[in-house]
Amino acid sequence: MTAELDSQAKPTSILSSADPKIPLNPGRRDLGMRATLVFPTREIVERYYVPLIYTACRTCYSELAPDDIFERAVDGRIAPGKQRELISRVIESGHGSTIEHVVFTFAITGVSRTLSHQLVRHRAGVAFDQQSQRYVSFKKGASTMMPQTIAEADPALRERYEEQIDGALETYGALLEAGIPGEDARFVFPNASRTNLVMTANLRALIHMSGLRLCTMAQWEIRRLFQLIRHEVFGVSPFLGSFLAPKCVPLGYCDEFNNRDGHCPIRPHKDEVLGAWAEKKAAAKTAGRDLPVAD
Numbered sequence: 001m002t003a004e005l006d007s008q009a010k011p012t013s014i015l016s017s018a019d020p021k022i023p024l025n026p027g028r029r030d031l032g033m034r035a036t037l038v039f040p041t042r043e044i045v046e047r048y049y050v051p052l053i054y055t056a057c058r059t060c061y062s063e064l065a066p067d068d069i070f071e072r073a074v075d076g077r078i079a080p081g082k083q084r085e086l087i088s089r090v091i092e093s094g095h096g097s098t099i100e101h102v103v104f105t106f107a108i109t110g111v112s113r114t115l116s117h118q119l120v121r122h123r124a125g126v127a128f129d130q131q132s133q134r135y136v137s138f139k140k141g142a143s144t145m146m147p148q149t150i151a152e153a154d155p156a157l158r159e160r161y162e163e164q165i166d167g168a169l170e171t172y173g174a175l176l177e178a179g180i181p182g183e184d185a186r187f188v189f190p191n192a193s194r195t196n197l198v199m200t201a202n203l204r205a206l207i208h209m210s211g212l213r214l215c216t217m218a219q220w221e222i223r224r225l226f227q228l229i230r231h232e233v234f235g236v237s238p239f240l241g242s243f244l245a246p247k248c249v250p251l252g253y254c255d256e257f258n259n260r261d262g263h264c265p266i267r268p269h270k271d272e273v274l275g276a277w278a279e280k281k282a283a284a285k286t287a288g289r290d291l292p293v294a295d
């Protein structure tokens with residue numbers, strides 16, 4: 001289930017983004033980061049997750065007891081297609097509590113502290129445990145991440161970057177050798193330091209996080225992480241994985257302020273949608289018929 005990046009894949013330049021305003025995407029380049037779905041297995045998802053979500057949805061409209069519904073869903077008396085149909089309708093209607101009953105646990109390794117700081121800002125429906133820079137002493141220096149823009153920058157600039165990072169890690173080693181505790185020596189670590197986390201998120205949280213982090217407005221590294229996460233969920237359930245998408249996909253429009261110029265073409269910006277609506281309304285008024293408005 002490891003969504004390991006294919007290190008043999010032909011590197012595609014992240015600098016070749018079609019629009020310079022869309023944050024550069026590392027594509028299939030091996031960044032040394034991994035996201036592995038450690039729980040649940042495909043068997044558990046197929047056998048129990050969809051029936052469990054179906055049970056939560058169906059209980060709202062059924063005289064049957066939830067355990068009866070669950071049993072019928074698991075043993076196939078309720079056709080899997082019928083289960084998926086109801087679940088899709090409920091998710092699309094935004095009735096989110098129904099998908100809080102199932103969780104996904106990922107082992108995330110080799111991401112930068114820059115990424116982890118963004119990741120742990122998510123609070124609802126998600127749990128994190130992260131490698132400690134206090135209790136783990138990185139004897140040979142911590143490994144670090146180099147952004148592709150810097151890797152492909154002027155060699156003199158790249159060298160300065162590397163010197164800075166190497167210098168920080170050397171200082172860290174010297175501080176440890178001098179008896180400074182790791183919890184203090186770590187103050188010199190750069191944002192580029194790599195880290196490992198375990199993340200468990202319920203499906204609602206995962207859809208929400210993916211909506212934000214698969215958006216082209218997200219920073220490239222965390223966007224790549226969520227591409228790996230989506231790949232992993234697809235691996236155990238293409239049906240549930242299909243709900244992990246940039247937020248504009250279920251919305252039908254883009255609500256990002258910085259995309260008012262429409263440079264990201266995935267969905268039209270809401271200004272454009274509202275503009276089209278205003279035009280339609282004006283045309284209807286000219287024709288002597290008002291469009292219906294909410295009371």
Ligand SMILES: Cc1cc2nc3c(=O)[nH]c(=O)nc-3n(C[C@H](O)[C@H](O)[C@H](O)COP(=O)(O)OP(=O)(O)OC[C@H]3O[C@@H](n4cnc5c(N)ncnc54)[C@H](O)[C@@H]3O)c2cc1C
Pocket residue numbers: 121122123124208209212213217218219
């Ligand atoms: C492109 C991008 C740029 C960003 N830039 C910055 C930045 O410059 N600076 C910065 O500080 N952060 C930035 N962030 C982080 C952002 O502000 C959020 O902190 C982060 O995305 C977590 O999302 P969330 O608030 O939806 O939280 P989650 O914990 O994922 O919450 C999920 C949902 O639950 C509800 N919820 C959760 N907690 C509460 C609560 N206490 N009260 C009421 N409702 C709640 C909300 O509806 C929320 O959307 C950025 C995020 C993105 C995607």
